[in-house]
Amino acid sequence: MSSAFEIIISLEVQAELLTKSKMFCSCPNSFGQKPNTNICPVCLGLPGSLPVLNEKALDLALTAALALNCEVSSFSRFDRKHYFCPDLPKAYQISQYEFPIAKNGYLDIIKEGEKIRRIRIDRLHLEEDAGKLQHDGSASYVDFNRCGVPLMEIVSAPDLRSPEEARLFLESLKRILLYTGVSDCKMEEGSLRCDANISLRPAGSREFGAKVKIKNMNSFKAVQKGLEYEAARQEKLLSARNVVYQETRIWDGERGITLEMRGKGEEKDYRYFPDPDLPPLDISPGRVERVRSALKLRAGEVY
Amino acid sequence: MNYYYKMSVAEAARALQNKEITSKELTESVLERIEEVEEDIRGFVTLLDGDEVLLEAEKIDQARVSEEPLPHLAGIPMALKDNLCTRGVPTTCASKMLQSYCPPYDACVVEKLKESRTILMGKANMDEFAMGSSTENSAFFTTRNPWDTTRVPGGSSGGSAALVAAGEVFFALGSDTGGSVRQPASFCGVVGLKPTYGLVSRFGLIAFASSLDQIGPLTRDVRDCAMVMEIIAGHDPRDSTSAPKEKEKYTEYLGRDIKGFKVALPRDCFTEGLDAEVKKVVMGAVGKCTALGIEVEDVSMPHMQYAFPAYYIVSTSEAFSNLARYDGVQYGYRADGAGNFVSLYKKTRSGGFGQEVKKRIMLGTYFLSSGYYDAYYLQSLKARTQIREELQKVFRDYDFIVTPTSPTVAFQVGEKGDDPLTMSLSDIYTIIANLAGVPAISIPCGFVGGMPVGLQVMGRPFEEGRIFQFCYALECLLGVRNQLPETGVKRGGTVV
Numbered sequence: 001m002s003s004a005f006e007i008i009i010s011l012e013v014q015a016e017l018l019t020k021s022k023m024f025c026s027c028p029n030s031f032g033q034k035p036n037t038n039i040c041p042v043c044l045g046l047p048g049s050l051p052v053l054n055e056k057a058l059d060l061a062l063t064a065a066l067a068l069n070c071e072v073s074s075f076s077r078f079d080r081k082h083y084f085c086p087d088l089p090k091a092y093q094i095s096q097y098e099f100p101i102a103k104n105g106y107l108d109i110i111k112e113g114e115k116i117r118r119i120r121i122d123r124l125h126l127e128e129d130a131g132k133l134q135h136d137g138s139a140s141y142v143d144f145n146r147c148g149v150p151l152m153e154i155v156s157a158p159d160l161r162s163p164e165e166a167r168l169f170l171e172s173l174k175r176i177l178l179y180t181g182v183s184d185c186k187m188e189e190g191s192l193r194c195d196a197n198i199s200l201r202p203a204g205s206r207e208f209g210a211k212v213k214i215k216n217m218n219s220f221k222a223v224q225k226g227l228e229y230e231a232a233r234q235e236k237l238l239s240a241r242n243v244v245y246q247e248t249r250i251w252d253g254e255r256g257i258t259l260e261m262r263g264k265g266e267e268k269d270y271r272y273f274p275d276p277d278l279p280p281l282d283i284s285p286g287r288v289e290r291v292r293s294a295l296k297l298r299a300g301e302v303y
Numbered sequence: 304m305n306y307y308y309k310m311s312v313a314e315a316a317r318a319l320q321n322k323e324i325t326s327k328e329l330t331e332s333v334l335e336r337i338e339e340v341e342e343d344i345r346g347f348v349t350l351l352d353g354d355e356v357l358l359e360a361e362k363i364d365q366a367r368v369s370e371e372p373l374p375h376l377a378g379i380p381m382a383l384k385d386n387l388c389t390r391g392v393p394t395t396c397a398s399k400m401l402q403s404y405c406p407p408y409d410a411c412v413v414e415k416l417k418e419s420r421t422i423l424m425g426k427a428n429m430d431e432f433a434m435g436s437s438t439e440n441s442a443f444f445t446t447r448n449p450w451d452t453t454r455v456p457g458g459s460s461g462g463s464a465a466l467v468a469a470g471e472v473f474f475a476l477g478s479d480t481g482g483s484v485r486q487p488a489s490f491c492g493v494v495g496l497k498p499t500y501g502l503v504s505r506f507g508l509i510a511f512a513s514s515l516d517q518i519g520p521l522t523r524d525v526r527d528c529a530m531v532m533e534i535i536a537g538h539d540p541r542d543s544t545s546a547p548k549e550k551e552k553y554t555e556y557l558g559r560d561i562k563g564f565k566v567a568l569p570r571d572c573f574t575e576g577l578d579a580e581v582k583k584v585v586m587g588a589v590g591k592c593t594a595l596g597i598e599v600e601d602v603s604m605p606h607m608q609y610a611f612p613a614y615y616i617v618s619t620s621e622a623f624s625n626l627a628r629y630d631g632v633q634y635g636y637r638a639d640g641a642g643n644f645v646s647l648y649k650k651t652r653s654g655g656f657g658q659e660v661k662k663r664i665m666l667g668t669y670f671l672s673s674g675y676y677d678a679y680y681l682q683s684l685k686a687r688t689q690i691r692e693e694l695q696k697v698f699r700d701y702d703f704i705v706t707p708t709s710p711t712v713a714f715q716v717g718e719k720g721d722d723p724l725t726m727s728l729s730d731i732y733t734i735i736a737n738l739a740g741v742p743a744i745s746i747p748c749g750f751v752g753g754m755p756v757g758l759q760v761m762g763r764p765f766e767e768g769r770i771f772q773f774c775y776a777l778e779c780l781l782g783v784r785n786q787l788p789e790t791g792v793k794r795g796g797t798v799v
Binding site: 080084142269271272273276277278279 | 396404408507509512620621
């Protein structure tokens with residue numbers, strides 16, 4: 001990377017929470033079972049079924065929020081995010097949009113021989129996982145086991161300035177989530193996932209360039225490699241005075257390249273609205289204090 | 304042919320407990336009645352096998368003979384609206400989409416009715432996914448009004464109301480999103496209650512609009528309604544919107560003095576659109592209240608004008624979301640010939656849903672679109688808050704709000720087919736209670752041209768007991784209870 005451009009990266013990290021049961025039903029939260037054996041009417045979204053929040057998931061999210069120095073919201077609620085996909089049985093995901101559990105945190109990263117860099121965290125929210133699709137020739141199969149597994153999404157600010165910093169952020173975050181018992185963070189099993197937004201801008205510029213979202217980076221190494229590839233791709237385009245389009249690309253680890261995934265400029269309308277089946281989250285000051293006192297290690301003490 | 308089927312739930316329960324009759328005799332009477340009139344009424348989407356139903360009745364009779372303790376309503380035949388999940392029994396929502404769907408679990412209310420050893424006779428017809436006011440939107444057939452089979456029974460719980468009114472079951476459950484229990488109760492001359500939001504668990508009720516839906520009983524008198532509520536009300540941890548309330552003995556309210564109760568009459572409900580004859584009957588009933596020592600006063604509720612748009616935005620938005628899951632992947636109808644996911648969705652949803660359901664899904668899709676959310680959905684929430692506050696204000700000074708249940712008596716089948724707006728406007732008095740979450744009941748209060756007229760009583764949240772207390776006294780005074788039409792001899796409005 002020449003010094004003509006500055007790299008801007010933000011990460012969207014999803015961590016499966018270490019609860020005993022799923023987020024809205026009593027199915028075990030476990031990995032690696034035979035397809036469609038760990039399911040019930042609730043996580044299958046069968047007609048008439050209703051979600052009930054696993055309070056442990058909220059406690060774990062609060063733990064992470066405090067460990068990441070976030071402001072915990074006094075009001076938070078679940079919204080429905082709508083899209084059609086065979087692995088999403090209700091055709092909406094219970095997620096959080098307007099009122100996440102926590103906002104405005106930070107995480108410090110250290111590069112060898114350099115001073116501490118403080119990376120801001122925009123938001124932290126809870127959502128349910130979807131199932132998995134498997135394709136076999138002309139047929140497609142759905143495994144619903146993962147439906148309703150509790151996920152925590154952590155979105156960083158666009159404060160990361162290199163693929164290496166992105167990796168360091170992830171490593172640091174993983175340590176915190178492991179030590180606080182929030183998640184087991186196994187990227188290979190998918191219990192920690194990461195999408196990255198990356199854009200370039202001319203050095204010294206204050207405006208952001210068009211950002212590209214990169215998916216399918218399934219290891220820390222892949223995150224760094226994928227972002228390095230993408231940064232180089234964008235630099236080549238910009239240097240030749242070509243345009244970088246805002247789009248979602250997928251990392252192909254075997255070939256070591258990113259590929260176009262969704263159509264350029266295709267904004268999805270998820271039609272978020274408050275989930276009428278779930279009351280606002282119970283985030284009382286007493287509960288936050290209880291979680292705080294149970295929290296043994298704070299983010300800054302991990303090093 | 305005996306006439307046991309004409310008894311009320313309370314009468315039948317007493318006769319069973321006194322061993323004057325057996326549950327088998329009671330069930331046989333109902334089966335004979337079904338044989339006699341169901342061809343004309345068409346209230347059942349699914350009718351359970353008579354032999355198996357009788358077997359269940361015999362088991363209860365044996366238990367009674369051997370002096371086993373039995374719940375109060377054990378052995379009484381009933382029906383369930385076909386949007387209440389019944390394990391192993393088809394639950395179709397009167398939609399092609401779920402025509403073959405058999406749920407693997409029972410709704411909370413179904414569990415409770417099974418524990419009470421009531422006898423399920425079958426599943427009742429309805430408007431598709433509970434969207435409609437006449438059962439004409441059923442994908443299968445239209446149920447007929449037992450008082451005049453050329454007329455609709457109302458909707459969406461029209462099958463439930465018609466079955467109760469025709470003597471085919473002793474009681475039924477319906478669901479009420481904007482009047483879907485009360486309006487058919489009114490049209491069929493029976494009692495129908497929409498309980499306070501959160502009083503009856505929605506677990507296993509196939510959702511139309513989650514923040515408005517409540518399950519409620521349809522019965523032939525007020526006492527029966529109170530008895531059924533004693534069974535189905537109560538907190539359920541599987542429904543996060545279920546209220547953590549202690550169970551109440553509603554029947555204990557019956558017969559208590561009602562002197563000193565204050566009733567509000569919203570004058571906005573007695574103006575344009577209300578049929579003059581219906582108004583006369585309702586006002587006549589209200590006039591009699593004063594004889595009971597009840598104070599009746601006019602009130603103004605100006606925010607009621609927002610009820611209709613607010614209801615339409617909230618209910619269609621939630622319906623868009625709740626009905627998104629019917630995609631042909633897991634269960635239910637799946638269209639043939641789809642080459643990929645997108646065409647599977649398009650073909651399945653185009654072919655599986657009826658016109659009215661599609662219309663409402665499209666409306667909801669529009670209201671929640673980015674850029675329109677604030678203008679529609681958010682505004683409707685504000686209107687909803689204002690309506691709720693307006694009701695709270697009235698309830699500070701008054702115990703009840705009384706209105707007609709519907710502006711007209713039951714209309715002719717096909718009469719409003721081309722005018723969906725008029726049909727929806729027949730819900731105008733009932734939607735307020737859903738928007739505000741308050742309880743509301745419809746009780747028969749007289750007839751216009753041989754067709755029943757319903758009176759609606761709204762009360763404060765969780766004051767169902769006082770509603771029963773008031774309506775029981777009113778029912779005694781009006782002398783309109785447990786009236787069955789002479790179905791079977793009357794067809795097309797004339798005696799044949």
